[in-house]
Amino acid sequence: MIPSRVEETLPEPAPFVHAVRGRRPDDGTWCEAWTVRDVPAHQTGNAEELARVLEAFLAGSPVETRGFDREEPYRRMSGTDLWAAFLSRCEKLTEAAARELSPDTEVMWTGRTVRVPFFAEHMRKELILHRWDLTGDDGTAARALREPWLTEHSVTSAGRPLGETLRLLRCRDVRARTRGAGAACA
Secondary structure (H helix, E strand, O other): OOOHHHHHHOOOHHHHHHHHHOOOOOOEOOOOOOEOOHHHHHHHHHHHHHHHHHHHHHOOOOOOOOOHHHHHHHHOOOHHHHHHHHHHHHHHHHHHHOOOOOOOOEEEEOOEEEEOHHHHHHHHHHHHHHHHHHHOOOHHHHHHHOOHHHHHHHHHHHHHHHHHHHHHOOOOOOOOOEEEOOEEEO
16 A cells, blocks of 8 residues: 555555554544544645655745645545545655755755755654554554654754744643653653
């Protein structure tokens, strides 16, 4: 189902799809605001936006990152159309990420610059974390969440800018934790 060229860059779609298909669309998730149906719509919007921003940069016409309203069209799609869109957007992201660029090339993303590897890594992280929203602590989630690259990406590439945004918004009650083999740190 997942094209091999996608799996080479993004190995997480297959476990993600399996987790979604193992639940009913109207079931709840660990993310209290979302149903199972919301998660693939979110991921399709993520893949589309990551690809759109990277492709525009590669074409020499950088664009601003859009907000989460980008997910709305996907929320209205049938299940079959949503899965086709998800795969198509993952393929576009994979193609853009495979372009010959220095890994140190910086691209604008959500008001800051990130290096080119961020785009595929961020999609991978999103697939892992939102798969966990569906399954909780199963073996696949436990293995994926222990990956050092995921911690690095979550804390450095995604977490620090998020923390700065929350500070600017004067959010005071935000909590996060990281876990390792047999340990949790708040």
